[in-house]
Amino acid sequence: MMGDGPILVIPVLLRFADLTTQQTIQVRRIIERSRTDTQGFLSQLADANNQLDSALLAPTGGRERESALMVQRLAQLRLQFMQSELKTALAIRRILTPEQLGKVILIRYQDETNHGILAAWEDRGGSRWGW
Numbered sequence: 001m002m003g004d005g006p007i008l009v010i011p012v013l014l015r016f017a018d019l020t021t022q023q024t025i026q027v028r029r030i031i032e033r034s035r036t037d038t039q040g041f042l043s044q045l046a047d048a049n050n051q052l053d054s055a056l057l058a059p060t061g062g063r064e065r066e067s068a069l070m071v072q073r074l075a076q077l078r079l080q081f082m083q084s085e086l087k088t089a090l091a092i093r094r095i096l097t098p099e100q101l102g103k104v105i106l107i108r109y110q111d112e113t114n115h116g117i118l119a120a121w122e123d124r125g126g127s128r129w130g131w
Helices: 006-016 021-057 064-094 098-108 115-123
Strands: none
Touching: 006 021, 006 064, 006 098, 021 064
C-alpha cells in the first residue's frame, strides 16, 4: 500500500549489513514488536481509503467538506504510520556497528536515484518487490 517511508531502508540494512547472529535476533525482536502497529496502520489506512472512495462515488458524494475531512484523516494516519516506521528503522540502525553502517551507506549512495540499492539487491538474489 505505502510506497515510501523509512521502512524501505530495513531490507537494505538486513541484506547488506552482514548482521551477526545476535544482531539478527535483535532485529527480529524489533520487527515483531512493530508488526502489530504496522498491521493496524495498514488496516486503518485501507479502511480510510475505502471510505473516501465510497463517499466520492456515492450518489450524494463528492461534498468538499466531507472529502476534505477524510483526506485529513488519511494524512494523519500516514504521518503516524511513517513515525512508527521511523522508530523501527532507527532501532534497527542502532544495533549496527560503524563498519556495517558504512557498508550500507556506501551501497545506498552508489546511485543517487536509489537504483543502486535495487540493482545490488537483485544481484544478491532479492526480488525487487518481494522483500
